[in-house]
Amino acid sequence: MIRDRFAPSPTGNVHVGSLRTALYNYIYAKKMNGKFLLRLEDTDRTRLEAGATENLLNALMVTGIETDEGLILKDGQVDQIGDLGPYIQSERLAIYQDYIKRLLDQGHAYYCFCSKDRLDTLRAQQKENGQTPRYDGHCRDLTAAEIDQKLKNSESYTIRLKLPANHQIAFDDVVRGHIEMNTDDLDDQVLIKADGFPTYHFAVVVDDHLMQISHVIRGEEWLPSTPKHIYLYECFGWEKPLFVHLPNILNDDRKKLSKRQGDVSVEDFLKKGYLPEALINFLALLGWSPDSEQEIFSLDELIQAFDFSRINKSGAVFDRAKLNWMNAHYIKELTTEKFVENMLPFLLDSETISPDQISEKSEWLGKVAQLLKERIEYFAQIPEELAHILNDQFEITDPEALELLAEESTGRLYKVLAEKIASSEKLDVERAKAILKEIQKEEKIKGKMLYMPARIMITGEMHGPDLTLIMDVLGKDAVLLRLAAMKTLVAQYESDEEVKNG
Ligand code: GLU
Numbered sequence: 001m002i003r004d005r006f007a008p009s010p011t012g013n014v015h016v017g018s019l020r021t022a023l024y025n026y027i028y029a030k031k032m033n034g035k036f037l038l039r040l041e042d043t044d045r046t047r048l049e050a051g052a053t054e055n056l057l058n059a060l061m062v063t064g065i066e067t068d069e070g071l072i073l074k075d076g077q078v079d080q081i082g083d084l085g086p087y088i089q090s091e092r093l094a095i096y097q098d099y100i101k102r103l104l105d106q107g108h109a110y111y112c113f114c115s116k117d118r119l120d121t122l123r124a125q126q127k128e129n130g131q132t133p134r135y136d137g138h139c140r141d142l143t144a145a146e147i148d149q150k151l152k153n154s155e156s157y158t159i160r161l162k163l164p165a166n167h168q169i170a171f172d173d174v175v176r177g178h179i180e181m182n183t184d185d186l187d188d189q190v191l192i193k194a195d196g197f198p199t200y201h202f203a204v205v206v207d208d209h210l211m212q213i214s215h216v217i218r219g220e221e222w223l224p225s226t227p228k229h230i231y232l233y234e235c236f237g238w239e240k241p242l243f244v245h246l247p248n249i250l251n252d253d254r255k256k257l258s259k260r261q262g263d264v265s266v267e268d269f270l271k272k273g274y275l276p277e278a279l280i281n282f283l284a285l286l287g288w289s290p291d292s293e294q295e296i297f298s299l300d301e302l303i304q305a306f307d308f309s310r311i312n313k314s315g316a317v318f319d320r321a322k323l324n325w326m327n328a329h330y331i332k333e334l335t336t337e338k339f340v341e342n343m344l345p346f347l348l349d350s351e352t353i354s355p356d357q358i359s360e361k362s363e364w365l366g367k368v369a370q371l372l373k374e375r376i377e378y379f380a381q382i383p384e385e386l387a388h389i390l391n392d393q394f395e396i397t398d399p400e401a402l403e404l405l406a407e408e409s410t411g412r413l414y415k416v417l418a419e420k421i422a423s424s425e426k427l428d429v430e431r432a433k434a435i436l437k438e439i440q441k442e443e444k445i446k447g448k449m450l451y452m453p454a455r456i457m458i459t460g461e462m463h464g465p466d467l468t469l470i471m472d473v474l475g476k477d478a479v480l481l482r483l484a485a486m487k488t489l490v491a492q493y494e495s496d497e498e499v500k501n502g
Contacts, residue, residue, distance in 0.1 A: 002034025004215040005070070007204065009041045010052035013265035014059040016318070017219060017249045017257065020283040023302075024246060025217045026065045027284070030303045037211060038070035040088040041204070043197045053078050059266040063276040064299050069211075084211045089203050096198040099206050099236070100159055100191060108235040109191055112139040112160045113150050134187040135160065159192035161202075161228065169227040169234075174244040175311045181227040189228050201225060205232040208241055217244040244308060247287045248315040257318050273342060273379020275334075278327040286316040296329060324377040332373055339369040342379050350383035364473065367429075371469050389470060392482050394460030396489065401456045405490055409445045410453040414490045416443060417454060418483045427476035432468035457486045 006022040008014075022038075029036035038060070042048060057073040060066075069082035080087050103109035112135075123133040140162060142150075150157070167183040191202035198206070208216060223245045233240045249257045257264055263272070269279055281297050289312070290297070290305045297305065334342065343365070347353050353361060372385055396402060404410060420435045421427055436454065440446055455467050458479055464470065471479050 002029060002032035002214050003037060003212050004029050004034065004217055005037035005039055005208070005211065005213055006067075007039045007041050007207075007218075008056055009044060009047065009200075010049065010056060011044075011047045012049045012052055012055075013267050014056050015257075015264055016266060016269070016279075016283060017264075019059060019063065019065075019266050019279070020249065020286055021218055021246060022060060022065050023063075023280060023283055024244075024288070024306075025215075027299075027303050027306045028215065028217060028308075029068070031306055034214070035068040036066075037082070037213070038067040038072075038087065039207060039211065040071055041200060042088060042090045043193075043200060043203055045090075045195060045197060055267065059270075062270065063266070063280050087211075089198070089207065092203070092207070093196065093198075095210070096192070096203060096206060100198070100202070103161075103191070103235060104159065106235070108162055109159050110140055110162050110188075111142065111147050111150070112158045112188075112190070113142075113155050114138055115156075137188065140188070156194045158190045158194050160188040160190055161232070163188055163231065167231075169230050171226065171230045171240065171243060173223070173226070174242055174308050175247075175313060176223065176245055179223075179226070183231070186228060201228050202232070205229050205236075209233070209236070209238045213241050215244060216241045217246065220245045220248050244311070247312050249286055250315040250317050252317060252319075254315065254317065262320060271380075273346060273382070274323070274327050275330045275342070278323070278330040281330075282323045282326050286318065287312055296326070328377045331376060331378075334373070336366050336369045339373060340365045343369060343372075343382050346379050346382045347386070350387075352383055352386060367469060367473050371465050371473055375465060389459070389473065392478065392485070396456060396460050398462060401452075401462055404449075404453045404456060405486075407449065407453065409443070409449050410457075411490060412443055413439060413445050413450065413453055414457060414483065414486065417457075418480065421476060421480055421483070424476065427471055427479060429466075429468045429472045432471040436468070457490070458482055 004025045006018075006025050008018055008022075026036045028034070038057075040053060053071070054073070054076075057071060057078060061073055067081075070080060070085070070087035072079050072081055086092055100109060104111075114135075118138075119135070122136060126133045139160075163183040163186055165184060168180055169183065169186075170178065170180040172178050189201050190199050192198055207213075226243055226245075230240060251257050251261045253261075263269055266279070270276070277298065280299060280302075281295075284297060284302050284306075285295065288306065289310050291310065292305075294301075294305075331339070331342075340362075344358065347365075348355060353365075358365075368386060371389070372382060375385055376382060396405070416439055417435065420438065424431050424435070436450060440450055451467065452462060455464065456462060458467065458474070459470060474482070
């Protein structure tokens with residue numbers, strides 16, 4: 001059975017790269033009818049952040065990535081399911097003690113009593129001499145008596161991996177192919193730290209084995225560590241999982257995706273009103289491509305289409321414009337109700353409406369949704385877009401617009417339009433359409449000469465979304481006020497024309 005896992009460290013917000021790793025693991029497990037595990041790697045006690053685990057589980061839940069085993073969110077609380085737990089590394093310390101003992105007994109690991117000061121000095125010296133900093137093996141050959149004595153004296157220690165000299169480590173990565181490394185180029189990795197916690201490198205191997213992981217699918221940044229992991233599997237005599245290293249995610253400048261160039265955390269994107277399905281679709285195509293031109297994929301379609309052979313080796317550029325395009329696509333597909341649901345937090349936040357207005361304004365909100373659906377790339381753009389539409393303090397400066405307002409027919413249009421709106425009971429889309437039709441028939445003002453000046457008088461602009469919808473959203477009183485403000489303008493242009501003509 002295929003078993004893979006997402007093994008994040010709870011160190012703050014969820015990076016989009018982490019979500020992609022989780023996604024690929026999830027998709028692959030689903031595709032193969034396997035199990036997707038979530039294990040928390042919290043052994044670096046200096047980097048823990050409160051709330052990070054909840055954040056993480058929340059990001060997965062929102063994006064539809066469900067864990068089969070390991071950590072889950074139950075009634076908002078972190079919980080664990082499965083028989084091979086605990087799935088939180090800090091709850092597995094006794095297990096690591098057991099396995100480190102085996103390595104010590106077999107001579108694959110050794111106690112290291114070097115002080116931090118000694119190691120710092122060593123590193124500084126090596127750097128100064130232009131060497132790659134690495135442990136010099138100072139404690140490799142302590143005698144059993146020496147070790148006992150130091151332990152009795154309660155000297156602080158770490159436990160290191162004892163790598164043999166000139167030993168070739170080889171493995172086949174599913175994406176990268178055959179990889180070899182000589183132990184002469186590797187450091188005697190710390191396996192147990194001075195605080196008694198295992199390092200990532202040790203815990204990851206023990207846990208992947210005990211949790212029966214068949215596929216390790218993770219970011220490329222872990223590729224250089226993999227030979228050490230492989231060597232540990234060999235020491236224990238364990239069967240190795242398959243390794244699948246995913247390409248880095250890059251900024252436009254082809255450097256690793258960083259905060260400097262904009263948002264990088266899942267929370268950032270969700271907060272801005274990116275839809276989870278768009279985020280998932282976009283991330284799925286960062287480093288993997290389908291066997292077709294298709295770009296829009298639901299999670300189910302991804303599960304169908306995904307396969308390892310189409311994972312790229314080279315880094316994938318995080319193209320924000322493409323993400324926006326994709327999000328706009330998903331936004332257009334939303335029902336009005338869903339659109340309103342997504343838009344509301346932004347309207348409340350910007351105080352465009354207050355909570356007690358929501359129900360009385362529900363019809364109006366539906367119209368705003370229709371008006372803005374085609375116009376936004378993400379929901380945080382809503383307040384500004386709407387404010388723009390609701391703003392009646394506009395100035396008309398475009399010469400072409402001014403010319404249209406100066407037309408004789410615009411004078412007539414202006415008058416009847418204002419009259420017809422004033423005598424209407426209310427101004428909804430249907431009524432607005434009917435009025436424009438009536439004017440067309442009665443005044444013989446048609447096409448561009450009808451719609452453009454009407455739009456300019458009501459919105460100040462030559463182009464924009466459906467005018468009748470705008471009229472509906474603004475409402476009768478606001479439209480009349482806007483027309484009233486035009487009165488002098490239209491008249492003034494008229495008289496200017498007269499002056500010029502005369
Ligand atoms: N804890 C590691 C991380 O934070 C997991 C790496 C792995 O998947 O082996 O990414």
